[in-house]
Amino acid sequence: MIAYNIHHLANGLTLIHHPDFNTNLCVTNLLYNVGARDENSDKTGFAHLFEHLMFGGSVNIPSFDSPLQKASGENNAFTNNDITNYYITLPSENIETALWLESDRMLRLDFSEKSLNVQKGVVIEEFKQRYLNQPYGDAWLHLRPLIYTIHPYNWATIGKDISHVEKAELSDVVSFFEKYYNPSNAVLCIAGKIDFETAKSLTEKWFGDIPAGQKNANNYPVEPIPAQRVEKTITADVPQKAIYMAFQMVDRNDPLYYAFDLLSDILSRSESSRFTEILVKQKGIFNQIDAYVTGDIDKGLFVIEGKILDAVTFEEAETAVLSVIQDIAKEGILSSELEKVKNKAMTSNLFGKTLVLNKAMSLSYGYNIGHINLINEEPEIIRAITVKNIVSVCRDFLLKNNHAVLKYLPSKSL
């Protein structure tokens, strides 16, 4: 049982406190309810570019990093389609440094042309490093627009195209900040060696006078169920054929979410999983094949990706994947097969809770999706998934012939 306390500030900021006196550290996890799905389709990559700018100094503090490093702390951040998340770990005695820094950049950033121009350069290099300069690196740039037609999950967090990042202007930055970076649109978790009263009074001290703002309404167009299978082939300098199959799944709060997640474990990731056993070992169709869920708040994706052996065609590979799923839809699975992936999920769940930062992230994330106690209830929710749920996921979502297929064809084979 993970204990936590909640305190709401008058300006709308929510504080979650989790005590853990087994550590000498404190962590802060500050989640802003804004991600790439909040971007304009002609100004994508902005939420992530903005995350970079959050380290460029704030209204009263010229450098974010060095005072924190001086306090023996470490920090980082990530942006995804749904949220932007900033986290700090430091010795518990120095917790106030973390709150001072986080509150000042929530109050107001020090907007500068120089910082914007530098970070555009950094993000462009990040774009190349992650997406362009490695084989198959651009898969998600192609896959998203293939399956999302109206929902903003249509583009990747890094942006649709480098030019969007290049064209960002300071006025865009300021208005983005004013719209989303305010206490009403954030949740702060303080965890570790600190009691609730101290956490509360320090949060009031540093965040209490920040003006309230608007909470993000989080209204997005609902992506319709795809009408048909779509596909795209990319010819690229890659060593072998690869296939990505993406299926629309349910949203994060749907009870079936965990059925998709468990199904991905039944299919891949263990020597005993179906894809490994049937498609890699018995039939020799793939070198390597994985199934996973994207975990988005709105309707996400169930993805299967694999590297195909030279002698096998795309059609054979796709048919073989679907036949494994058909088999589950038709024959079901033994309860022992479901039990084993649940047991593994329980173990990794418990290991995850040995790190205080993980707990702080889970609590903030749970709060943001309207399910603060998720961290404690998740094991039971997973336990409650039935064989019927797994069969229904296969039959009702994965076998509708309405998935997206992305194929990589090595240019040297032409």
Next chain:
Amino acid sequence: MNRSIAPDIKPILSIDTRFPDSTNNLFRINSEEGVSKLEIVFPSAGQAGISNKFALGMAVNLLLSGNANKSAADIANEIDALGGYVFKSADYYSSGITIYGLNENISKILEIVKNAFDTVDYSENEIEIYKRNRLSELNINLQKTSFLAGRGINQMLCGVEHSISFKLTEEIINSTSREDLLTAKNTLFQSPYFIFTGSASAPVQEMLESNGFTIGEFNETLHKDEVPISENVKEQMILKEGSTQNSLRMGCVFPERSHPDYFKLSLLNLVLGGYFGSRLMKNIREDKGLTYGIQSSITPYNNFSLFKISCEYNAQFNDELRTEIGNEIARLKNELIGDEELTVAKNYFLGVLLRSFDGAFQISEKFKGAMDSNIDKSYYNSYFKAINTISADDLLKTANNYFKENTLSYCLAGV
């Protein structure tokens, strides 16, 4: 409230850097969180000094691949049913199997693992699939400038004969036989030691003994590599047509951890490129925006260490990047590091150390590393004390002693 004034900070005055002590080959770290980790480490099965590292890696990775009566999937099924995770590792100085599970299941998982270990027959079919998959991975890696540059600099720093420079090829993959695996297993996978992280009340010794492991005297015989002799060629360009970025690696050989200069070099490395606030990051990323990241690092081995700088960046900035790296090294040699910068670096360094000893599972990782490189029990305590006493003057001297003209080898992959 004046927001421009930083809250007071407290320096880290002490860190409990104790490692588990033991009179035999079982080391225990206590943790009461309901989960356990058991590492079975084979100290003689390290890659150092082994000519065919690929055979060793395959022997380790196929340890649970089964036999005629029980397949890899059967074994995995039994482990999965208990919610267990088993990872195999082929590290530079040791190989091992690590088991993760709920406290109540660890003993049963161990039994499955030990049985599989004793009866593995390395079937041709498993070997063929393994080879096919590694070849696929190799071909993907060969398309990456980061992989090519990393491999290139290792060879330049250590020479082609050194086991750090091992270069996997399709030919090595194809020519490695079942016999090689059996030999590796029978000769190298002997005399393990154990690191258990979990409940203080768990009967670990009984569990290991009942599975046929011997708990007894621990005499680790460590392999010591030759100190590498760097190649005379100091510059190399590996062409990779069509790259959108270049990968740069620079480096040289530094002394071993027990050397009196090692702590100074560690701090010097931190200031230069060892953290987000480093000079290279500030100059090349935060001031000029030329890269997503530039780092320097020191990787310790038993009787030497390797210093490297790495960066992925836009090829049009080749000259600028090289000049700026040169400037930053020259600054370390010519100017004293200011008080504020040195304090920030030291405090950050101690924070890293504090975090790596915070929590049983963190300590177990640190301990395994310490065992591999044979550092003595007081090492991290000395480290802690030394960092506090190093002066700017010490660092200036150290920089001048270690960064001479033409010290650094330079390897570039890309266009």
